Amino acid sequence: MEIINKDKKAITTITSNINLLEYVRKCLHYKELIWALVKKDLKVKYAQTRLGLFLSILQPVISLLIFSLFFGKLLHLGSDGTPYPVFVFIGLISWYYFSILVVISGTSLIESQQIIKKVYFPKLIIPVSKAISALMEFFIWLLVLVVLMVIYKITPSYKILFFPVFLILNMVAGLTIGIWLSALSFKRRDFIHVVPYFVGLTMMVTPVFYHVTIIPQNINYLLYFNPIAGIVQGFRWCITGNETFSLWYIPSFLIMFLFFFLSVWYFKKVEYRMAEQL
Amino acid sequence: MPNISIKATNISKKFDVRKEKIFPTEGSFLNKTIHKCFTAKYKEFWALKDVSFEIYEGESVGIIGMNGAGKSTLLKILSDIIRPTTGKIEIAGQLAAILELGVGFHPELSGRDNILLYGKILGFTKKQIEEKFDEIVEFSEIRAFIDNPIKHYSSGMLMRLGFSVIAFLETDIILLDETLAVGDINFKSKCVNKIIDLKNSKRTIVIVSHDINEISNYCDRMLLLHEGRIIDSGTSTSIINKYQQVLIQDRALKGDARRNKFRNNNMNLLYDEQVKNLKTSIDFEESNLQVQSSSFRLISASISSLNSIDLEQNDFPIDKEIHVSIKVKYLGGKADMAFGVRDFMNNRIFGNFVFMTNKANINKNGSYQLNWIIPPNIFNEGIFKLGVVLYDEQYQQVYTIHELLIFKTVDKNKIANDFTFFTPVKPMIEFNFNQID
Numbered sequence: 001m002e003i004i005n006k007d008k009k010a011i012t013t014i015t016s017n018i019n020l021l022e023y024v025r026k027c028l029h030y031k032e033l034i035w036a037l038v039k040k041d042l043k044v045k046y047a048q049t050r051l052g053l054f055l056s057i058l059q060p061v062i063s064l065l066i067f068s069l070f071f072g073k074l075l076h077l078g079s080d081g082t083p084y085p086v087f088v089f090i091g092l093i094s095w096y097y098f099s100i101l102v103v104i105s106g107t108s109l110i111e112s113q114q115i116i117k118k119v120y121f122p123k124l125i126i127p128v129s130k131a132i133s134a135l136m137e138f139f140i141w142l143l144v145l146v147v148l149m150v151i152y153k154i155t156p157s158y159k160i161l162f163f164p165v166f167l168i169l170n171m172v173a174g175l176t177i178g179i180w181l182s183a184l185s186f187k188r189r190d191f192i193h194v195v196p197y198f199v200g201l202t203m204m205v206t207p208v209f210y211h212v213t214i215i216p217q218n219i220n221y222l223l224y225f226n227p228i229a230g231i232v233q234g235f236r237w238c239i240t241g242n243e244t245f246s247l248w249y250i251p252s253f254l255i256m257f258l259f260f261f262l263s264v265w266y267f268k269k270v271e272y273r274m275a276e277q278l
Numbered sequence: 279m280p281n282i283s284i285k286a287t288n289i290s291k292k293f294d295v296r297k298e299k300i301f302p303t304e305g306s307f308l309n310k311t312i313h314k315c316f317t318a319k320y321k322e323f324w325a326l327k328d329v330s331f332e333i334y335e336g337e338s339v340g341i342i343g344m345n346g347a348g349k350s351t352l353l354k355i356l357s358d359i360i361r362p363t364t365g366k367i368e369i370a371g372q373l374a375a376i377l378e379l380g381v382g383f384h385p386e387l388s389g390r391d392n393i394l395l396y397g398k399i400l401g402f403t404k405k406q407i408e409e410k411f412d413e414i415v416e417f418s419e420i421r422a423f424i425d426n427p428i429k430h431y432s433s434g435m436l437m438r439l440g441f442s443v444i445a446f447l448e449t450d451i452i453l454l455d456e457t458l459a460v461g462d463i464n465f466k467s468k469c470v471n472k473i474i475d476l477k478n479s480k481r482t483i484v485i486v487s488h489d490i491n492e493i494s495n496y497c498d499r500m501l502l503l504h505e506g507r508i509i510d511s512g513t514s515t516s517i518i519n520k521y522q523q524v525l526i527q528d529r530a531l532k533g534d535a536r537r538n539k540f541r542n543n544n545m546n547l548l549y550d551e552q553v554k555n556l557k558t559s560i561d562f563e564e565s566n567l568q569v570q571s572s573s574f575r576l577i578s579a580s581i582s583s584l585n586s587i588d589l590e591q592n593d594f595p596i597d598k599e600i601h602v603s604i605k606v607k608y609l610g611g612k613a614d615m616a617f618g619v620r621d622f623m624n625n626r627i628f629g630n631f632v633f634m635t636n637k638a639n640i641n642k643n644g645s646y647q648l649n650w651i652i653p654p655n656i657f658n659e660g661i662f663k664l665g666v667v668l669y670d671e672q673y674q675q676v677y678t679i680h681e682l683l684i685f686k687t688v689d690k691n692k693i694a695n696d697f698t699f700f701t702p703v704k705p706m707i708e709f710n711f712n713q714i715d
Contacts, residue, residue, distance in 0.1 A: 010370070010371065012369040013369075014356075014362070015362070015367075016362055016363055032404055033398045036394060040384055048570060114381065115399065117359070118359070118377045119399055120399065121399060275354070276293065
């Protein structure tokens with residue numbers, strides 16, 4: 001039964017299910033909303049703060065001082081040849097962006113319950129917009145890194161062109177877990193408390209403040225299961241050029257992408273149930 | 279044949295409602311565990327069952343039903359917030375659903391930013407919003423504060439802002455929940471007019487409500503939803519009667535518990551409540567009430583009519599005079615008092631000042647009987663409240679009682695499907711036929 005439609009208006013069909021392609025198309029239709037939400041996040045974040053941007057810069061600087069003091073000066077952890085502060089800071093930027101992404105995109109849906117119940121748009125937009133607004137934080141940290149590199153007189157090579165690749169990988173890594181978390185947390189709130197804790201622990205198994213060489217040779221390969229390790233190494237490889245980037249990381253990236261698509265698929269599957277469960 | 283805007287085919291929606299957990303308290307641990315694992319934790323609840331309808335372009339349709347009839351579920355399915363379990367809906371053109379005004383407003387953002395954000399949440403593009411921006415601001419009456427964060431706005435201003443955004447952004451179809459009554463009286467009437475404008479401009483409107491009065495102003499057609507099914511559809515008048523029947527049946531079925539629960543939501547129940555409290559006479563000295571101004575003290579009041587025999591004592595036929603007699607003690611002076619009538623929803627209907635209508639002014643102190651004769655054919659069938667207001671000499675109110683007396687009128691010559699059912703007054707105004715050619 002076709003519906004009569006002389007004016008050729010776009011027809012939306014609502015049935016019990018929605019396929020992935022249609023869903024992605026819907027998300028793209030709302031791309032303006034993504035930017036509006038990003039803009040809102042940034043404005044809200046710095047509304048009513050005097051120190052605003054200054055605080056955002058202070059945070060990485062303090063982390064930098066603590067890490068280079070404790071691990072560099074006191075524990076004498078070695079680097080890849082670059083001065084330890086630069087070495088550790090690249091690791092910190094990448095890992096910090098990853099972990100903040102998991103937390104804010106993971107909790108973003110629960111925070112926007114009101115909207116979810118009352119108006120329709122593809123909810124995937126919420127965690128994605130959070131990932132983009134968190135980029136602001138990332139760029140502020142990057143600014144500190146640039147200052148640091150000027151101080152230590154480090155000039156990047158042509159490899160810096162790969163920087164966006166690793167940035168995207170970093171974003172996908174954080175979003176994958178963030179989307180899973182946001183979708184799962186609707187059924188069981190426990191995830192909100194547990195997952196960020198384990199994300200915090202991943203710093204230990206990722207060469208953020210230590211160099212890969214301190215891991216015994218015979219279990220070195222375990223690192224290749226950790227895409228975050230690959231991303232951190234990749235950043236160092238493309239920024240300072242002193243690190244080597246192993247192609248053995250690529251399978252873990254591929255698996256990560258697989259999980260990313262699965263997360264979108266799962267998210268789509270439970271999206272309509274979210275409004276019911278609230 | 280007009281274009282179809284929304285076509286719903288056999289939609290059903292199932293919810294899994296969590297059951298109360300009943301664990302066996304006896305038996306072995308194993309027995310309990312097995313019981314726990316195998317008994318269903320959820321039971322099915324069908325909020326909508328096999329609902330099909332078509333809504334044509336330019337039509338405004340009301341979906342009514344009692345609480346729990348499935349209205350909200352249907353609205354949420356139409357606005358794509360939840361998906362139906364089975365069935366299919368086709369929607370031609372862009373649809374904006376307003377289940378609540380100002381969803382997604384952020385308190386820290388300015389009015390301007392919030393308009394843009396809200397518009398985009400509803401699925402509009404920046405261009406569409408900016409075209410209408412000035413009209414939105416104008417209508418919402420907040421131009422002076424447009425760049426202030428909305429956390430400083432009053433709740434009325436927020437409502438106005440929310441309503442204006444949806445009223446001006448042009449979609450083919452608008453879905454409205456019971457959001458029509460917003461803001462103060464002035465703004466409310468502006469909203470009502472705007473909705474009628476939208477209706478006249480041939481936009482498709484779907485309004486969901488349980489208050490049939492409110493939406494009968496806007497709707498060409500109504501769908502009556504009851505227990506998840508559409509049991510009737512048709513013009514407002516025919517559905518109003520059907521809805522009354524449904525309400526009465528439901529009340530008989532479910533008894534008083536439900537009545538109390540939804541009393542505030544439902545006019546009929548409010549009405550019924552007041553039938554029990556009819557009061558046709560009052561003696562102030564007996565009830566120890568000092569109702570007094572500098573000129574008058576009320577002694578008693580009563581209301582009577584030339585009742586025909588077949589009617590109950592408390593029923594006042596609408597085609598007979600109604601006599602209100604009040605005994606007062608006049609204490610001298612020119613402090614006036616007034617009597618007035620409200621309907622059972624407390625809407626004012628009419629009233630008179632005593633000194634302005636009483637030709638033979640009283641000038642000697644003493645007791646008087648004041649007669650106020652309400653002519654026939656003023657009231658419609660219903661419940662009315664007689665109130666009194668005492669003034670001082672400067673016409674400042676000294677004492678007010680809204681429910682001095684409560685009485686019920688009946689219309690013996692009522693016809694079925696009377697469209698004036700809800701009007702408080704029903705004067706007999708004759709039509710004249712003058713042949714033109």
